[in-house]
Structures are given as structure tokens and as C-alpha cells.
Amino acid sequence: MRILVVEDEPGISGFLKQGLEEESYHVDIAENGQTGLQMSLSGVYDLLLLDWMLPVISGLELCIDFRKQFPNTPVIFLTAKDTVEETITGLQSGANDYIKKPFHFEELLERIRVQLRARDISEEKYTLGPITLYTGRHLVLRGEEEVQLTQKEFALLEYLMKNKNQVCRRTQIIEKVWDIHFDYNTGVIDVFMNSLRKKLNFNTNEDYIQTVRGIGYVAKDL
Numbered sequence: 039m040r041i042l043v044v045e046d047e048p049g050i051s052g053f054l055k056q057g058l059e060e061e062s063y064h065v066d067i068a069e070n071g072q073t074g075l076q077m078s079l080s081g082v083y084d085l086l087l088l089d090w091m092l093p094v095i096s097g098l099e100l101c102i103d104f105r106k107q108f109p110n111t112p113v114i115f116l117t118a119k120d121t122v123e124e125t126i127t128g129l130q131s132g133a134n135d136y137i138k139k140p141f142h143f144e145e146l147l148e149r150i151r152v153q154l155r156a157r158d159i160s161e162e163k164y165t166l167g168p169i170t171l172y173t174g175r176h177l178v179l180r181g182e183e184e185v186q187l188t189q190k191e192f193a194l195l196e197y198l199m200k201n202k203n204q205v206c207r208r209t210q211i212i213e214k215v216w217d218i219h220f221d222y223n224t225g226v227i228d229v230f231m232n233s234l235r236k237k238l239n240f241n242t243n244e245d246y247i248q249t250v251r252g253i254g255y256v257a258k259d260l
């Protein structure tokens with residue numbers, strides 16, 4: 039699970055990063071609203087934790103812009119703005135939850151879990167040719183038959199199907215599916231892609247998942 043923390047006070051962001059990483063979340067930090075917005079729009083995050091008062095672009099503006107593109111990714115405000123009016127404005131901007139500073143880390147953690155659970159329960163279904171994928175149940179069918187995939191293969195297929203007809207860059211895939219930044223030229227994606235195509239009974243390159251040479255992959259209905 040990958041969380042983006044947009045917070046301009048290093049003491050708070052450092053504390054959040056350390057605490058959340060101890061809970062096995064992968065955490066990236068943006069120190070102003072503009073960087074935060076750019077990072078959030080990469081689509082690699084499972085949840086956003088937003089301060090409101092930020093340099094360049096406020097957390098509120100960030101939330102509104104982010105929501106236009108990602109209606110289902112949970113957003114939690116973590117802010118010193120504590121009036122009822124501000125809370126309502128924050129929630130109306132599309133945030134899922136609103137926590138006032140100072141906060142208790144254990145409560146924040148529980149609220150993050152609630153949001154991620156709610157997201158998982160809201161089952162989504164995607165199709166690609168003969169393949170149907172259900173996100174909540176982690177189920178993949180080819181016609182009526184279940185296809186057994188590893189977690190990484192499932193995550194890879196889910197990412198490609200969610201972005202159907204768009205070229206997915208190798209760097210985006212690696213960040214989303216593997217939760218890490220590493221060398222662009224690594225062959226790890228190709229290895230998983232070959233195995234995935236085999237399990238889905240797709241022929242290499244010319245089928246529903248096509249290789250875009252030098253860039254990445256694209257999932258397409260034929």
C-alpha cells in the first residue's frame with residue numbers, strides 16, 4: 039500500500055513516514071501543494087494524507103483537482119484548521135475523512151485502515167477481451183474459468199485493465215505494482231508479463247496486451 043503525505047512541516051511528515059512505514063505502508067512525502075498534486079496524479083497512490091495550509095497550492099485545491107481524475111482513491115485531511123465550517127469545506131472538496139491537529143497516531147492509523155477497507159469492499163469489475171477481473175475479491179475469469187494468478191501478476195493485470203487503451207509506462211508499472219523505484223531497464227516486468235500472458239492464454243505481443251517498444255504496455259480489446 040502506497041501513501042502520499044503532503045505536508046510542509048518536516049517534523050510532522052518525518053513522524054508520519056516513520057510511523058506508517060513501521061506499519062508496512064510505503065510512504066512518499068511532498069513538501070508543497072504543487073509537487074503533491076503532480077505526484078498524486080501519477081495514479082500510483084492508494085491513499086492521500088493532506089495538510090490544508092501548504093505552499094504554492096493549498097491542500098483544498100489539490101483535493102479538488104485530484105478528485106476530478108481519481109474519484110475512488112481515499113483522501114484524508116490532517117490539518118490545524120479546526121472549525122466546523124472548515125471541516126465541512128474540507129469534506130465537500132471530496133475528502134473521505136478529516137482529522138484535526140494535534141492528532142493521535144493510533145487514531146490516524148485506524149482511520150486509514152477504515153478508508154482502505156471501504157475501498158476494498160467497493161468491488162469493481164473490469165473486462166479485457168475474454169477476461170473479467172474483480173478487484174474486491176481478487177478474482178480473474180477467462181470466460182467462466184478462474185485464472186490463478188500470483189499477487190504481483192494480479193496487480194499487474196489490474197493496473198493494465200484499469201488503464202485500458204492507454205499506454206502504461208514501465209516506470210509507472212514498476213511504481214504501482216512493485217511499490218518501489220528502481221532501474222528502468224530491469225527485465226522484471228517482462229518476466230512477469232510473459233508469465234501473465236501465458237496464464238491468460240494470450241499470444242506474445244499480438245494480443246490483448248501489446249508491447250509498446252521502448253515505452254511499456256497497453257491493454258486493448260481487439
Ligand code: CA
Pocket residue numbers: 045046047089090091092
Ligand atoms: Ca502546513
